[in-house]
Amino acid sequence: MDEPDNPTSEQIATFRPLLLRLAMFQLRDAALAEDVAQEALAAAIEKQASFEGRSSLRTWVISILRFKILDAMRNRRRLDLSVEPAALTKELDDSVVTGCFDGAGRWKTQHREWSDPSAQLHQDDFLRVLESCMTHLPPNMSRAFMMREWLELTTGEICARMDVSPGNLRVLLYRSRMQLRTCVDRKWGRD
Amino acid sequence: MTMSDDGPTTCEDTTWLVSSAQDRELSDEEQSRLQKHIDGCDRCQVARRQFETLFRGVHAYVGRGTKEAPSS
Numbered sequence: 001m002d003e004p005d006n007p008t009s010e011q012i013a014t015f016r017p018l019l020l021r022l023a024m025f026q027l028r029d030a031a032l033a034e035d036v037a038q039e040a041l042a043a044a045i046e047k048q049a050s051f052e053g054r055s056s057l058r059t060w061v062i063s064i065l066r067f068k069i070l071d072a073m074r075n076r077r078r079l080d081l082s083v084e085p086a087a088l089t090k091e092l093d094d095s096v097v098t099g100c101f102d103g104a105g106r107w108k109t110q111h112r113e114w115s116d117p118s119a120q121l122h123q124d125d126f127l128r129v130l131e132s133c134m135t136h137l138p139p140n141m142s143r144a145f146m147m148r149e150w151l152e153l154t155t156g157e158i159c160a161r162m163d164v165s166p167g168n169l170r171v172l173l174y175r176s177r178m179q180l181r182t183c184v185d186r187k188w189g190r191d
Numbered sequence: 192m193t194m195s196d197d198g199p200t201t202c203e204d205t206t207w208l209v210s211s212a213q214d215r216e217l218s219d220e221e222q223s224r225l226q227k228h229i230d231g232c233d234r235c236q237v238a239r240r241q242f243e244t245l246f247r248g249v250h251a252y253v254g255r256g257t258k259e260a261p262s263s
Contacts, residue, residue: 022253059254066254097203105201107234114241117248130248148214150253155214174210181238181245 007057009045015061016041021131022062026069026146028139032079036072040065070151073161081147082163083140091138092171097178115189126188133183137176144169145176200228205235209242 019040023033044064051060072079102108117126137145140162147158159169208217208225217225229235249255 055254062254101201101203105203107202107238110234111237111241113237114244117244123248123251126244126248127252130245130252146253149249150255152255170211170214173214174207177210177213177242177245178206180249181241184245184248185241 006048007051009048011057012041012044012048012061015044015058018058019061019065022065022146022150023069025134025137025142026150027079027081028142032072036068037065040068043068066151081143081161087138088140088164088168091140091175092168097175100178100182111185114185117188129184129187130180133180133187136183137179140164141172141176141179144172148173200224202228202232202235202238205229205232206238206242209239213246 016037019037020033023037023040024030027033027036040061044061047064051057055063069079073081100107115122117123134142134145144158144162144164147153147161148155153161155166155169155173158164159166162169164172205225205228208221211217211221212225229239
């Protein structure tokens with residue numbers, strides 16, 4: 001196989017908006033997100049010769065940001081993700097989810113199939129819809145969801161980082177998935 | 192509200208199981224309850240496909256999958 005061309009600094013810099021959005025979904029703090037996204041970009045530019053093309057440039061740059069955030073989380077003085085009890089109580093409100101089901105726990109409506117986003121043409125659109133829906137997740141739900149789905153921390157690790165009980169984390173993750181499904185269902189095309 | 196511990200498995204229960212399966216391996220009993228309910232429930236069959244599409248999309252978005260994603 002041919003060696004891939006090293007990405008240019010300009011190519012790497014095009015991912016800045018994406019890195020900022022991902023950092024915001026995880027941290028929900030604009031100043032911290034800006035700092036860590038900038039650090040990740042600088043590291044990617046510094047290490048651009050080590051890009052081997054085994055993944056896409058996008059995936060490679062995101063993985064650098066992921067490691068930067070994990071590093072920052074290990075240093076609690078820099079990054080405290082513990083929840084505020086009042087904010088958590090508000091997010092644990094049942095309304096979004098219970099609105100989906102009748103009194104017997106049955107879906108109130110028959111869902112329609114989503115258009116298949118697996119074709120490349122549609123996948124970009126689907127991911128934009130998804131991204132837009134993620135901006136509407138409340139802060140603690142967003143942090144918990146991203147720690148699980150992006151940083152791939154165990155639930156035990158997330159409980160420790162956020163200082164929440166396993167039961168509350170389970171509810172946060174459940175609500176985030178339910179809310180995303182509902183939001184995507186409203187915005188994504190159907191067959 | 193969380194999953195009911197007794198009585199027949201509801202659509203809402205299945206959503207808890209589908210979510211939990213993202214975080215841990217379901218027990219054989221849970222897997223069986225989930226499958227049995229979904230097999231007989233049109234609404235949950237569609238909802239499960241939607242969740243599967245959603246989870247694949249999330250993984251593609253954060254670079255966990257192998258599929259390409261938007262580059263801006």
